[in-house]
Amino acid sequence: MTLSDKDLETAMADLMTPAPPTLALGVLVEVGMVDRYARFDAPIGPLVVAWNGLGVSAVEAAPDDTTFEANHLARTGRRAVRADALPAALARAIERRLGGDRQVRIDLDLRGHTDFERDVWRKALEIPRGEVRPYGWIAAEIGRPKAVRAVGTALGHNPVPLIVPCHRVVRTDGSIGQYSLGGPENKRTILATEGLDPDAMEAAARSGLRYIGSDTTHVVCLPTCRHAKRVTPPHRVPFRSLAAAAGAGYRPCRVCRPASGAIAA
Amino acid sequence: MDTDGTLLTALADDLDGSFETLVLAHQDRLFSIALRVLGDRHEAEEAAQDAFVRAYRALGSYEPGRILELRLRPWLATIVLNLCRSRLARRAARAAVARPALSLDATELGTLEPRADEAAEPAVAAARRDTRETWAALLLTLPPAYRTAVVLRHVDGLSYPEVATALDRPEGTVKAQVHRGLALLRTAFEAAQRREREEMTA
Incomplete structure (x- = not known):
């Protein structure tokens, strides 16, 4: 059986594949257009921590997800998308900082402030x-x-x-x-x-x-x-x-x- | 392209307001290019994500005039291909380091950058499952220069002038690479089919 050029080209065109749904969100978070957030246990109880590719953008004692998302949008103009947990490195850095280690670097996203x-x-x-x-x-x-x-x-x-x-x-x-x-x-x-x-x-x-x-x-x-x-x-x-x-x-x-x-x- | 022209105007005018549109419009093609060059979904997603982040930072540093002059499709393809190349180079470096520990096993290396004639065999197994997977596997057996040219021209659907721009090679070279790549694919596919028929009748 001989394949025509057309067959080959069709086979190649068929290899176009939809991007995973996580891709676009990952990009927008990385450039700081959308934030992720997760719960974090602090000495005063569970807090919400939000972050994006530029750094941590919010720490808040929000009663529930809906309230936090609305507050965050109102304050920053950015959507916040819930994540299961903080990135491991960020969680470790915050723990160390709360423990008094001022050397550990935590980037902050403080855009929009004076x-x-x-x-x-x-x-x-x-x-x-x-x-x-x-x-x-x-x-x-x-x-x-x-x-x-x-x-x-x-x-x-x-x-x-x-x-x-x-x-x-x-x-x-x-x-x-x-x-x-x-x-x-x-x-x-x-x-x-x-x-x-x-x-x-x-x-x-x-x-x-x-x-x-x-x-x-x-x-x-x-x-x-x-x-x-x-x-x-x-x-x-x-x-x-x-x-x-x-x-x-x-x-x-x-x-x-x-x-x-x-x-x- | 007209839609890209509109998008470029929007990007030059308000990057943050229009960047999400760019991502949504181009994510399937950047992901597909990376997937077909790298052969790994997870790595392809990372490469495509990095490519968009780089594009965002570049656009943020460009004057509006420079943004309006961009040829968006080849420009984005160049960015993702550069990232794919460095990933392939890292893989090869890791394999080179791992080689002494793997005794005399050459198969490990063969799967990284196999030549078309060497790689026909693993493709046979895949052929039984799915033609699409077969083609994807065969594509990965092409030498990288042919593979990228074929992916840009026939998976992504860029025109020859666009492929030449994206790869920064003369159009004639690019055409030859696409034709040579397709010829290798045809040979490999037919060999795989022949082998399959032989196994069935044996």
Whole structure:
């Protein structure tokens, strides 16, 4: 039997095959036009994490899929498609980050936000696990010392709480303050899992304690700074203000930079 | 092509607003090209996906004038074929590394880039199942240059000038490669059929 050219060409044309339905979705997610999302277990309960090829785009305590998808579309203009689980590498990276590892890289998709908001979030990323800073500290550190309120608003709009640790930013008077991810109680829970005692922090702040100095180094810190925590009780010197500390011959810590908070406050 | 002209205008005007249309319009052909060159569905899906992502990034970096001048079908084919080539090269490199451990087994290598005359035998088994699968298997036995030319011209249906653009080869070369490829396919197919008849009468 001899095949004509036509037979061969027909046989070849017949090899055209429909693309799998996952292909187009994969492309749109990779370029950041559509997001995927999945449930993620955090210390404060199950959360929704959304991501695309550019990075993590949302962390939210959404009651159900429909609500999340509607919220996400309204906020980002992008559709979110449920996935069974986070990509393994991303889940591991988030676990490590929540465990205090700041070296692990987690890309974030923060398109559609202002430079100011991004500056605030980037600065919040510098606060280590187990420490907190006042809103005014962020404002001063990003060169906008008068924008304390705007810093609070920007933190409230943080689309990726926990990953950007806005829970580590507290009110300048030392009280815990608001939290976008389900309210202040969640903020306390998270700070407690990071080794802090929110009740004790607030009690100390109420008693007027704002700074802690060491009478051996004559360095003064914010109370949760890792250097302040290392000072043994006999050498701890509480201060109500940086002026008082300066008067006593104490210089501000270079790590927690307490002056940043003081300028704004 | 007229629909591609409309699409190019839309892409130049609003990439994010029209990129999904491009994906939906071209996904079957990019997937088919990759599938028929690589012979593996999973790898083909990855290659096609990467190709669209690269196309998106390229389009995002082009001036509108440059987008309007694109010949979309061959341009996308070039992107996916480049990705297929690097996948084939990686496969060959992996096989070369694995070779010493495989004693003197040459069949492993034969399945990677088999020559047409060597590969007739495995195709016979496939022929019993499905003619379409047979053709797909035979196509994979062609030398890569012939295979890509035949896939673009007769699976994807590009014109000879488009195939020449996609492969960046002279049109005459491309025509010769397509004809030579089809001739090899015909010989291999007829050999497979003959063998099948012999086995049935034996």
